[in-house]
Amino acid sequence: MLTRWGIRLGTSLVGIAAGLLLSAAVVSSFSISASALVESTLIFWLVHLVVQVMALRVLVRQPSIALAGLLALLATIVSLVIVALIVSGLSIHGAKAYVPAALIIWITTAIGDTVGSRMIRDRRQERRSN
Numbered sequence: 001m002l003t004r005w006g007i008r009l010g011t012s013l014v015g016i017a018a019g020l021l022l023s024a025a026v027v028s029s030f031s032i033s034a035s036a037l038v039e040s041t042l043i044f045w046l047v048h049l050v051v052q053v054m055a056l057r058v059l060v061r062q063p064s065i066a067l068a069g070l071l072a073l074l075a076t077i078v079s080l081v082i083v084a085l086i087v088s089g090l091s092i093h094g095a096k097a098y099v100p101a102a103l104i105i106w107i108t109t110a111i112g113d114t115v116g117s118r119m120i121r122d123r124r125q126e127r128r129s130n
Contacts, residue, residue, distance in 0.1 A: 003123070004120050007116050007123075008113075010116070011112040011113065011119070012045060012112050013042075013045055014112055015109040015110070015111060015113065016041045016044050016045055016048075016105065016109055016112070017037060017041045018112070019104050019106070019107070019108035020032055020037055020040055020041065020044070020090075020105065021037065022104050022108060023100070023101040023104045023105060027104070028097075029092060029093040029094050029097040030091075030092050030093075030097050030101050031090075032089060032090045032091075033089035033090075035089055036087050036088065036089025037089075039087050039089070040083050040087045040089075040090050043082075043083050043086060044079050044083045044105075047078075047079040047082050047083060048076060048079040051075040051079055052072060072106065072110075073102065073103075073106050076106040076109070077098060077102040080092070080101060080105065081098065
């Protein structure tokens with residue numbers, strides 16, 4: 001149980017950090033300092049978790065995969081706005097920069113979650129075969 005939680009946490013944090021770094025590299029009006037990367041990753045993870053859980057619990061009774069993906073994207077945008085307001089080393093200039101940055105972070109976190117799920121599944125299958 002604890003190992004699964006650790007794998008999910010680790011891959012989620014790596015996905016967020018990768019998304020922030022990739023956004024800084026690709027989006028011209030997005031910049032982040034090295035110290036802000038660590039702070040932004042941790043705060044983003046917490047805010048995103050809270051926003052996504054609240055959205056799923058309050059807005060949706062029976063979420064479909066498409067609706068859950070849309071809510072995750074919206075939670076990413078809201079989280080990015082909140083993190084940009086809180087963290088001083090992260091700067092996003094212009095509303096147009098939020099959309100591509102949020103898409104990049106959303107994709108990298110989805111990849112991180114997929115990798116984490118596969119790691120957990122492979123670990124479970126390995127234990128069953130032993």
